[in-house]
Amino acid sequence: MTRTILRGGHVVTVDAADTEHADGTVAIEDGRIIAVGDAAPAGWDDAEIVDASGCLITPGLINTHHHLYQWLTRGWAQDAILFDWLVALYPTWARIDADLVRSGAAAAMAVLARSGCTLVGDHHYVFPQGGGDIIGGIVEAASEVGVRLHATRGSMDLGRSQGGLPPDFAVETTDAILEASIQAVSRYHDPSPDARVQVALAPCSPFSVTGELLRESAALARDLGVRLHTHGAETVEEEAFCRERFGMGPTDYLEGLGWLGRDVWMAHCVHLDERDIAKFAATGTGVAHCPSSNGRLAAGMAPIADLLRAGAPVGLGVDGAASNESGQLATEIRQAVLMGRLRSGADRMSGRDALRIATMGGARVLGRDADLGSLEPGKLADIAVWRIDGVEHAGIADPVAALTLGAQPPLSLLLVGGEAVVRDGELVKSDSRAIARRGADAARTLAARA
Template identity: 70%
Template sequence: MTRTIIENAHVVTVDERGTEYPDGHVVVADGRIVSVGPGRADQALRTDAEVVDGRGCLVTPGLINTHHHLYQWLTRGYAQDSILFDWLTALYPLWSRIDADLTGTAAAGAMAVLARSGCTTVGDHHYVFPRGGGDIVGSIVDAASTVGVRLHATRGSMDLGASQGGLPPDSAVETTVAALAASQEAVERYHDPSPDAMVRIAIAPCSPFSVTADLLREAGVLARSLDVRLHTHASETVEEDAYCAEHFGRTPTQYLEDLGWLGDDVWMAHGVHLDEPAIARYAATGTGVAHCPSSNARLAAGIAPVRALLDAGVPVGLGVDGAASNESGQLGVEIREAVLMARLRTGSESMSARDALRIATMGGARVLGRHHEIGSLEPGKLADIAVWQVDRVEHAGILDPVAALGLGALPPLKRLYVGGRTVVSDATLVTADETRLARAVAAASVSLAERL
């Protein structure tokens, strides 16, 4: 049995009681947490163990990213001053030329940066599948294996092209039948329902303005027959609200509920423009929300009503969103952004650093349906752990280590563990060569641009 002990650290468990140990320890054996508590670990656990001195460190659960578009790592910096619909229109022609090789390279680069920012579980929403593009979902799965993070990949889709009143060009969409068949194939090929799964698959038609009602309805039926989760974009912008009012005579929430798209097996990206009735329906049905504060700001979409969602009992997690609308690609910085945005919307007491850390960990685990396995530091849970160095010049003297993470600059990682395996050590990715990844991403970005 392999055993790792992290001790002499400020341990934030994010359990139901919000337990913290200012001088605590965490013990890991065979990929799971076996002990968390104050002081040093029991002597009986120390035999043949690797001991990590956490002096000057904050230990938290690994962060959980509930919404991303990894392929967009190759298209950062485009349409810098555009709102969502204009930004999408500018980028669809480029995205419609991707393939499995390019996507795999983008995903590896994006997940390396996510890991270095404390992320242990990556939720990806991929919805562009050009004809002849190869096994794109498989390329994302392979990239996650290389970097060493858990993956919640979604097999997305679009079947509503511009000629039918949708936003994407016809060249970027699939037929409804093809999208459903490919979604089922992805689940059957890659989804692992086991408690310690490294890869799970959800079904995720893209948005009300790029997907037909038939695809949304049938995707819901398919996902539930396969016992997997559902994901889409919803209530992101005022333009989306206007689109739904014009085309369906409904709000996005009313439209999606009519199609069977509210439930505790569903999570929506953004939820910026949810009104009180919509929040009540999300709460009543257990529908989750992926909150993406930096991307919402980049695209001027607005500030999500996160405090109201939490007060209503809606599961809320954090997301980076598309790397082309959040060029940082770091999940750790979204903790601070969530605090600041919530306070801008509803005042200084609406979000604390600890609230935002909970959203980034247990909140994300709830959204993905894995709160019994990840999201907190408790015996029996998977050993997905971030060890943040908070005693260097950027953070030295900050009164509270959690404030160092949630209000200060993003701290470097002393260690990042996924299932007890070291993925980051002393701020460096150890599972793959960062320099080689960077070169591959730069070359792939040029290659994609030349295809246009």
């Protein structure tokens, strides 16, 4: 039996009542939270004590959308909108393999962990012929860093010759995708409450997959008991594509193929009207909000305040590192506040709203809110401890604002299932310098192939 007590920090539980403890304690036993409050449980004299004075204690952050392999193409096509950016990068991405992806994914997840992220949602949809076990490489990278992973077996089967955006050499056949999806779930998905790896099915987008693949993937995922993920309503160009090709907008198109529901989440959702928002809320369809990427690609500002008010699940996402070179998740909290206020007004998106999106919101989007997303007895001990007594944050009137409006605070400690993954800003289970070297080598190798 392993016991740990975090003591003396400002605890933000993100529970249903928004409980906070100014001088709080979090007690952990065998990877789960036992008690949260103003004092440690009685009889815990044998526990390891972590002095969290001068710190903010929050649930671990949850990243609901990423493309980890894109770590290898950061800084490319810097001034392009989404469609032009994709066309520029598809030829290079089609030359990845499992070894390169593993190196890039480890680097991306190291940065995520050092920015307070305990659960990484990844959307991988490029599988070159002969590229090896790419999903396996991502799983290995997550284990190396020490974070949880919600991997997806993504896909594209609508090449340019059929009216899609990706080049024909970058797509797979529908039958091959469905068979590979079954194999990925069988090999890597763990349905248990404390799972380190779960898998979803994730056809890429309405402009890169066929209606047949969307329909068949939805049926297959529900038969296998896993979730569904795709991009939706990201840009005006996507809206125009759907209206020209299908005679309707992205939300109506996806709804007709079985793609609205509590087991579905979509990335971006920038261009939703009131009717779309009502459908997301009524069906419990989740949204992965990626504010920095939306700005980088000039996609627009998503109606997050309206989605939240309607009751739709909303989580936070970094998106691919080729459209958000920072790769940090904590900084997206501040971006969510700023973008939300620009879109909807200063009183429609508070810092605590954005922190909830980054924690409990993400857990809800990924179907893990029973065990993750808040600091409550019985939940898994995925916890971030932020130091806020340094010069950047000392004296700030509200400790939560140090994280949600200030610079990203230094990460004193990151726990995943009660185990330290980051301590004093450095990875515990692996060497960040070695990961950085491998990532840089992999990026150079991929560039040479292109």
